[in-house]
Amino acid sequence: xxxxxxxxxxGLSSLVLAAAxxxxxxxxxGPQLKVANLAESPSVELRAVPHHPQGDFYCGPASLLSxxxxxxxxTGLDEVMARVYLPxxxxxxxxxxxxxxxxxxxxxxxxxxxxxxxxxxxxxGRPVLVLLNLAIPDRPHWHYAVVVGYDATRNTLxxxxxxxxxxxxxxxxxxxxxTWAGSWAMVALRPGELPxxxxxxxxxxxxxxxxxxxxxxxAGTAWEAALEWQPEEPLxxxxxxxxxxxxxxxxxxxxxxxxxxxxxxDHLPGRLNLASTLARQDRPSEALQVLxxxxxxxxxxxxxxxxxxxxxxTAAGEATAGR
Amino acid sequence: MNHPIASVSKPQATLAxxxxxxxxxxxxxxxLAAGIISTSDALxxxxxxxxxxxxxxxxxDEVAKQLVVHGVSPEMARxxxxxxxxxxIEQMAAAIEDLPAGGSIIAILGITLLVLxxxxxxxxxxxxx
Numbered sequence: 001x002x003x004x005x006x007x008x009x010x011g012l013s014s015l016v017l018a019a020a021x022x023x024x025x026x027x028x029x030g031p032q033l034k035v036a037n038l039a040e041s042p043s044v045e046l047r048a049v050p051h052h053p054q055g056d057f058y059c060g061p062a063s064l065l066s067x068x069x070x071x072x073x074x075t076g077l078d079e080v081m082a083r084v085y086l087p088x089x090x091x092x093x094x095x096x097x098x099x100x101x102x103x104x105x106x107x108x109x110x111x112x113x114x115x116x117x118x119x120x121x122x123x124x125g126r127p128v129l130v131l132l133n134l135a136i137p138d139r140p141h142w143h144y145a146v147v148v149g150y151d152a153t154r155n156t157l158x159x160x161x162x163x164x165x166x167x168x169x170x171x172x173x174x175x176x177x178x179t180w181a182g183s184w185a186m187v188a189l190r191p192g193e194l195p196x197x198x199x200x201x202x203x204x205x206x207x208x209x210x211x212x213x214x215x216x217x218x219a220g221t222a223w224e225a226a227l228e229w230q231p232e233e234p235l236x237x238x239x240x241x242x243x244x245x246x247x248x249x250x251x252x253x254x255x256x257x258x259x260x261x262x263x264x265x266d267h268l269p270g271r272l273n274l275a276s277t278l279a280r281q282d283r284p285s286e287a288l289q290v291l292x293x294x295x296x297x298x299x300x301x302x303x304x305x306x307x308x309x310x311x312x313x314t315a316a317g318e319a320t321a322g323r
Numbered sequence: 324m325n326h327p328i329a330s331v332s333k334p335q336a337t338l339a340x341x342x343x344x345x346x347x348x349x350x351x352x353x354x355l356a357a358g359i360i361s362t363s364d365a366l367x368x369x370x371x372x373x374x375x376x377x378x379x380x381x382x383x384d385e386v387a388k389q390l391v392v393h394g395v396s397p398e399m400a401r402x403x404x405x406x407x408x409x410x411x412i413e414q415m416a417a418a419i420e421d422l423p424a425g426g427s428i429i430a431i432l433g434i435t436l437l438v439l440x441x442x443x444x445x446x447x448x449x450x451x452x
Contacts, residue, residue, distance in 0.1 A: 060424075083403060087394030091424030095415055099406035131423065142423040181423065201370070208363040209408040235369065239362040269360035269368070276358040301368060305360065 030176025036152040038116040040123045045149030049127045051165040060092025063144040071188040073104045106188040109206045113183030120196035133180035191218040192225045216246035234264045284316040382416045
């Protein structure tokens with residue numbers, strides 16, 4: 001395949017291609033990448049990942065749709081476009097791709113800036129949405145594509161990119177384009193799935209963001225998977241408790257928060273939430289006891305919510321006593 | 324000397340005072356949403372306890388307005404802003420113009436064409452024969 005054609009992003013005209021060819025795959029610029037040193041198999045290709053032709057400028061929506069399709073979301077290009085396309089910028093922003101992934105009921109997990117993490121996801125059968133810079137750092141030309149495979153013997157990556165159903169890119173040139181775009185890569189996880197090599201902060205961030213809009217059942221499933229991975233992660237217990245709470249399953253919520261406080265008695269959000277749950281169970285005096293065991297420092301951002309809850313519980317306790 | 328403060332009219336000053344009061348009232352860093360501390364608030368406190376109290380609600384509104392400016396319908400802009408986390412809202416509010424938008428190419432194309440056309444008509448280069 002001619003170098004110029006392999007660079008064709010989002011329905012790009014030939015004039016800009018001249019520049020693209022110049023900095024294209026033929027150039028041996030940028031850090032070398034040896035697929036064989038990072039990947040598990042000699043070659044993997046996720047043939048089932050659908051390709052969506054992009055027309056002009058729609059590489060973001062089309063790439064996201066491929067990834068969502070593969071993660072079992074039933075939707076179409078118009079729905080995805082409505083969520084991520086910015087008409088005036090003629091493109092899509094990374095944050096909106098993450099937010100849209102969650103809107104469609106999947107967890108958006110940002111991979112660490114490491115090519116090994118991308119290949120590890122492919123090894124698990126998961127396509128990876130990447131941002132590429134097809135030009136140079138000073139004059140970037142942003143482009144989204146989906147990594148669907150690699151070939152360690154040829155040292156190439158296989159992508160759904162632009163109008164190309166199957167674009168084979170030398171590992172080094174892909175690595176340059178990816179590094180020059182900030183090494184940004186995401187996967188869409190079904191609730192209950194974990195990334196190939198979870199990173200604590202990244203996973204907790206992804207799940208907490210997912211929980212904001214997810215239905216509580218799906219959020220609960222997601223937190224349970226995290227707890228199978230790290231059974232003593234306080235924040236995952238808080239997340240599980242919060243999803244039970246949102247389903248008004250007070251007993252399960254209380255049990256999750258109680259377990260959290262056993263692991264970490266100083267966990268103030270867990271303490272407040274346990275007290276709230278006990279109050280919902282009509283046990284204001286127990287709730288007050290739990291709350292008073294740890295009073296936050298007045299400078300803490302949790303001091304105000306603590307006080308509010310304390311006042312409510314005191315009032316509720318007096319009302320019960322007066323009956 | 325004409326101090327800028329002296330030129331502020333009375334209604335303007337009153338308005339400024341009112342707006343400042345509104346901002347103060349709205350700047351609650353952590354709230355009991357439906358009676359509990361959300362997991363994302365707990366995570367934010369954990370990762371950055373000294374985080375400045377920013378008003379996510381106001382910023383979310385601002386981001387939605389920015390999306391409208393960039394051609395999204397008002398209704399969809401609100402929905403899209405609502406789908407973002409507080410942290411994402413902060414990033415968007417800070418730099419929507421500077422964030423990379425994958426897929427944009429026409430600007431570069433347009434500028435390149437313009438330069439070529441100018442060069443052609445000033446006689447610097449002969450492109451179109």
